[in-house]
Amino acid sequence: MAIAARTPFPFTAIVGQAEMKQALLLAAVEPRLGGVMVFGDRGTGKSTAVRALAGLLPPMKVVPGCRYKCAPDDRSPCIEGCRERAGKHVEESAVPFVDLPLGATEDRVVGSLDLERALATGEKRFEPGLLAKANRGFLYIDEINLLEDHLVDLLLDVAVSGTNVVEREGLSIRHPARFILVGSGNPEEGELRPQLLDRFGLSVDVRTPTDIGDRIEIVKRCDRFDRDPVGFVAEFEDSEQHTLEAIAKARKLLPKVQVEDEMLGLGAQLCSAVGADGLRGELTLLRAARAQAALAGKKHVKPHHLAEVATMALRHRLRRNVLDDTGSTARITRAIAELVPA
């Protein structure tokens, strides 16, 4: 039963792990959230969930033939001028999902001189790397805590600026590279640098399911998927379609969702109550709450939206308190209980 070209496991068929699924949905609705970091043990379905999400997203409109998958309505000029060439033509393309392997060389990540062309015709042409491929999509790094330092620095730089600047081998290129960074890793195998951790919008802890019923159900679903991927996927088509529509609707609604001053105040209070450093936490909290409201089909952010996303938006930003070893999650839960009326 060789597993041929993998059909992704359906997102909605994943048993449990509600927080991780919720965080991934929020990131899909609001790309500006800044990605998701998934911490967890081995064999908890981290990679499966992230890869499943990519298969779930609605296709996006792109300029035909553009190697960077630029959006047709984007104003900034495409570096290769494909938008002018394409005129009014528009293509649909699946949302890119790029797996960044740990051992990737810098060349492969940033892109480099197209060796083939250089040798064959002497032409200097840029061969886009993984960052270009991930533009407007997802960049997934499994075991991100084991990633080489220089690659981490490079990713941070690009993730912040949204542009990849290449100055090497006589090339001078800058191209858009806006992607949603999704990392996963097992903290026991190496910690993540705080600078990198802070860059992630949301962070979730996945635990191995302890409920024996859930575990049996997982084993059964995986076995059914092994035997008949097509049939299994068909079984979940309705729920997949349902989720896809929810994402599309939420994206449309998002710009219209209002965040009243009161909610801004509550967000600030929450952040200071738990001791989350920096403005980034507050901004992420409010953006996540907004996406949460949009997913629920609401036009106004309510206190319970903030409460629902506070843990994943803030848990990785808390200062370590020497005198209080309570876990981050517990501290946030406590603050929510105090500040948000039930």
Added chain:
Amino acid sequence: MTPEGESDTSGERWALALAAIDVLVAAGNAVGGILLRARPGPVRDAWSDALNLVVPTRRLPASADAEAMDGGLDLTATLASGKPVHRAGILADAQGKALVVPMAERLNPALAARLATAIDYGAPPLVLFDEGDPEDAERERIPQGLADRLAIHIDLNSVRLDMAALIAGEAPPPPLEMLAEPGAIAKDPEAALAVAAAALGIASVRAPIMAVRVARAHARADDRPDDIEQLREADMAAAAALVLGPRATRLPPPPEEEPPPPEEQPDDQPPPEEPPPPPPPSDDNQGDDQEQPEPPPFDPTDMILDAAQTALPPGLLDALAAGTMGKAPKASGSSGAKQKSITSGRPAGVRPGMPGRGARLALIETIKTAAPWQKIRPVREDGRLAIRTDDLRIRRFTAQTQSTTIFAVDASGSAAFARLAEAKGAVELLLAEAYVKRAEVALVAFRGMEAALALPPTRSLPRAKKELAGLAGGGGTPIAAGLDLARKVAEAEKGRGRTPLVVVLTDGRANVGGNAGQSPQDAALASARAYRASGIACVFIDCSPRPRPQGTELANAMGARLVTLPRVDAKSVVAAVKAASGGVT
């Protein structure tokens, strides 16, 4: 273990190892592959021969890097022909074969991660040879993410083969059947395997999923249908012994605690945290099974647990006894940790960068990088290679992490004399071994009103003997001061890029320290909590003759491993230290 005892399990393990080959052939890459723990030798060679008989294999060269896995431009051929020539990567090349990875324990994390991703996307089945010495606590380990994805784990280290056949160079003995008869049909195999996995303390859900695949592959290898309703005793036994047993982290509850009614069985084997609810109503056609004329389907859970126990990881029992299970070994190479160095250590590849400031130029790599561009770069007048800044490559090294063990010893009260003497003995024992491992040892003693650094971190045995000779005992017990000072030393050691381990030896009852609003014990607890926040590894050795809750409280606050040694002696202290440092010391 006696030789007879070894030969008892030896035959079983060998048969199991051979059965694994059949399963691998039947399963293809759905089970990821095999992790074989065996040192190089005749047994492993015989197993490899048996594997080669049925599957073509491709060996992963030791020099392979992540790039070689995926292929790329063949530089030599490209330069020779002036046209780009592509070379297939090892992964593509191994399609339809099994990819054999010798010395897998030395696989670098990047390559291991590449292989793990490849498995997710349908790589050729992998066969990893872990050649680490099982007796050696400091052996390198296969990255967990990869090991977990390989369904079948086998241990051949204790297998003995028939010497006469080996001398004669005969073919490996034919596989013995694990169970000659396929046995009865198993009832709800998925649930049984999931329950068994939980009973054996296997956290990863991947294990039972893999076990189901192995069971089905086993049925196919035996020319029987592999429908889930048709799996039999032998299939379940194979899945248990190949997948679950080797991953066990604890023994299942003893059988007398397992009343027979199968409906309630999950309640009898609780997972680590909480008692589970009964299993969901099964959607399988159990009802139909029961109406078949065959012997009625039996509940395979007990049988699975029995079979799994034939393949428990060696050392599990010892580890359970020593209380060292459940701590994952620290892996190397975390982002931001001070382990990648450009100046010294084991070579860890090259990267672009400027030489200087201690970074050494990687000459060959630099020339290799520059070579393909020579045609398009303007020709230099002197005819030399045109090398640009971009081409420069520097070497990197992985520095060995070195450890410092810091003893914080309670030198107070009447028992001080004995306790100090044994702590000194432990320091000396550790230092005697430390020369090889470049570990350092320090000692903080606390008594009277304050704590003092009696022995600053050192690797020198004579110096330790000299400085510890005049150490006095008696007086009050300022635990807070002792913990604070030991933590300062530990943090300074961290700053030096070393891995500290704090070992506290006390009876846990503070009577000095704190202030008006804080009792000495509370002050000690506050100092202990600082350890948890700073993430320093520690061991708390409670050496009071009758352990009281204070010691446990302090150890919990520190996040320390608690060891109770009412009669301290240097050797058991050293053993506790070694268990805690997981091979760092």
